Amino acid sequence: MTLIDGKALADKMAIALKDKVDALKAKGVTPGLVVVLVGENPASQVYVRNKERRALTAGFKSEIIRLSEETSEKDLLALIDQLNQDSQWHGILVQLPLPAHISEEKVLLAIDPEKDVDGFHPTNMGLLWSGSPVMMPSTPAGIMVMLDEYGVDIAGKTALVIGRSNIVGKPMAQMLLDRHATVTIAHSRTKNLAEVAKQADILVVAIGMGNFVTADFVKPGAVVIDVGMNRDENGKLIGDVKFDEVEPIASLITPVPGGVGPMTITMLMEQTYETAKRTLGK
Numbered sequence: 162m163t164l165i166d167g168k169a170l171a172d173k174m175a176i177a178l179k180d181k182v183d184a185l186k187a188k189g190v191t192p193g194l195v196v197v198l199v200g201e202n203p204a205s206q207v208y209v210r211n212k213e214r215r216a217l218t219a220g221f222k223s224e225i226i227r228l229s230e231e232t233s234e235k236d237l238l239a240l241i242d243q244l245n246q247d248s249q250w251h252g253i254l255v256q257l258p259l260p261a262h263i264s265e266e267k268v269l270l271a272i273d274p275e276k277d278v279d280g281f282h283p284t285n286m287g288l289l290w291s292g293s294p295v296m297m298p299s300t301p302a303g304i305m306v307m308l309d310e311y312g313v314d315i316a317g318k319t320a321l322v323i324g325r326s327n328i329v330g331k332p333m334a335q336m337l338l339d340r341h342a343t344v345t346i347a348h349s350r351t352k353n354l355a356e357v358a359k360q361a362d363i364l365v366v367a368i369g370m371g372n373f374v375t376a377d378f379v380k381p382g383a384v385v386i387d388v389g390m391n392r393d394e395n396g397k398l399i400g401d402v403k404f405d406e407v408e409p410i411a412s413l414i415t416p417v418p419g420g421v422g423p424m425t426i427t428m429l430m431e432q433t434y435e436t437a438k439r440t441l442g443k
């Protein structure tokens with residue numbers, strides 16, 4: 162079986178999380194996650210709803226704050242300040258992307274690093290890169306859990322991460338490096354990408370272009386992780402990897418949907434729980 166079943170692992174972890182949350186509630190702390198959504202991006206609406214459903218199932222307190230597309234940067238920053246002060250919220254997540262008139266950098270900087278369950282604040286990114294992570298970006302963190310669950314050896318292996326965003330590619334590279342992989346990061350300026358990719362024992366693809374990675378990118382027996390979320394011409398959700406072509410060559414591969422996405426939400430919940438737990442006795 163070559164499939165990495167992220168959905169099944171996410172469901173399994175959700176059951177264990179509920180027990181941990183019940184125990185924490187018995188000690189008087191209910192984990193709280195607040196999600197801020199600015200504008201009407203339909204994809205964001207779906208993710209945000211999934212997050213809320215999973216948070217409530219886990220026994221969290223959870224709220225979505227929906228703001229209009231026209232919300233000013235100043236008003237958003239004021240809201241974040243208020244959420245930072247509000248002790249019922251252990252985790253604050255501002256859904257990206259934000260409308261063009263709002264600076265993502267300023268907004269991420271405004272979130273209290275101790276409530277930054279996305280791990281996007283420069284303080285948390287710095288802690289990750291210096292080897293003492295506190296808050297980890299949930300997408301790469303979920304990928305590490307999947308690799309461990311499926312017994313993938315990382316130390317000494319060649320890993321290629323395609324994509325260098327702050328939210329996926331860069332933290333992914335650091336997490337693999339921390340586990341002693343030999344890591345390369347590729348991007349839109351990389352030359353001979355297929356040849357570079359073909360060297361990798363572990364290939365993580367986070368580009369945002371449907372079916373971009375074909376069989377000629379993949380070393381036989383490689384582990385292939387597909388982060389991409391794209392819509393094909395029929396509106397069907399597809400990954401960055403041409404699954405049918407690559408699956409026979411890979412030793413393990415994540416599907417889209419049902420791979421990385423569900424684990425992203427799981428790690429967000431786990432991190433919010435851990436953050437709530439740290440407030441015990443404070």
Ligand SMILES: NC(=O)C1=CN([C@@H]2O[C@H](COP(=O)(O)OP(=O)(O)OC[C@H]3O[C@@H](n4cnc5c(N)ncnc54)[C@H](OP(=O)(O)O)[C@@H]3O)[C@@H](O)[C@H]2O)C=CC1
Nearest residue numbers: 300324325326329348349367368369388389390421422425
């Ligand atoms: N399943 C999940 O939980 C999540 C899924 N996603 C999905 O993952 C994908 C990537 O997201 P994100 O990291 O935010 O994307 P960004 O758009 O921020 O970054 C994309 C990266 O891919 C690189 N790239 C683009 N085209 C090519 C190409 N032809 N060859 C090589 N590299 C290329 C870009 O290079 P350059 O830097 O040179 O421009 C950039 O570094 C998207 O489909 C997104 O929807 C994202 C987050 C979570």
Ligand SMILES: Nc1nc(=O)c2c([nH]1)NC[C@@H]1CN(c3ccc(C(=O)N[C@@H](CCC(=O)O)C(=O)O)cc3)C=[N+]21
Nearest residue numbers: 207208211254255256257258279418419420422423425
């Ligand atoms: N501040 C912030 N934090 C994020 O973590 C964040 C963000 N902004 N902006 C957008 C990306 C994307 N993202 C996903 C979460 C869940 C699924 C997910 O649940 N996917 C399922 C189902 C998807 C579906 O059916 O539409 C799957 O792949 O099986 C996907 C993508 C989080 N992101």
Ligand SMILES: [Mg+2]
Nearest residue numbers: 257258326328
């Ligand atoms: Mg993006």
